[in-house]
Amino acid sequence: MKWLRFRHEGAIGFGTLAGDAVEVHEGSMFDSPRATGARLALAAIEWLVPCVPAKVIGLWNNFGALADKNGWARPAEPLYFLKATSSLAAHGQAIPAPPADAGRIAYEGELAIVIGRRAQRVSVEDASAHVFGYACANDVTAIELLHRDASFAQWARAKSFDGFGAIGPVVDTAFDPSAATLRTRVAGRERQNYPLADMLFGPAELVSRLSHDMTLEPGDVILCGTSLGVLPMKPGSTVEVEIDGLGTLSNTFG
Structure with a gap:
């Protein structure tokens, strides 16, 4: 099933x-939701971020092709950062341009995992039972901020401006990422095209390993990292992240 959140006539x-x-x-979306019998046209609703996470975890260096091209060693364990929940943006929502001193802003088309059941130190074998579903994501980054200060890598700041965490349009509970391809288009031009199977740490292993570091709660989001093709965006550009069988997330920057 493909789940979404919306606003209609002022009500969420x-x-x-x-x-x-x-x-x-x-x-509750995650605990025996009940159909009301009401039906609304998509044209009549405002799309919202499809879940309300307590935390958003983003992976770095999690795709083989990107690691090989950049000469990065393949990590022994997941490398990740936390992204402010205030950075979230829904399908169709604009991504505001941050202050000019933030420098160049890049898109990153990614797969998002949405947790559906509390996960605390779960095994790889049990991890899938804690996944609610998957969504498309754009993990926007102020790339020049990351290493502006040589003494401290500013991951949280570079990743957490308003709108820098676009997720949606839906969370699909039946999606299988093992054979899917992700494509990112900027102003209609394809910039990314990579198989999700190239992940160094797949969804089950990510959920398991992260749950040993911190408790994952229903609605929490794990961004699986990106691969080749990341470039800065120009203001006014529409970015579309499409994953086979999962849908297309569309946002305009600036």
């Missing part, structure tokens, strides 16, 4: 995608 709700409509549900 959630439900499942059904063609050009949403079938409204009540209760």
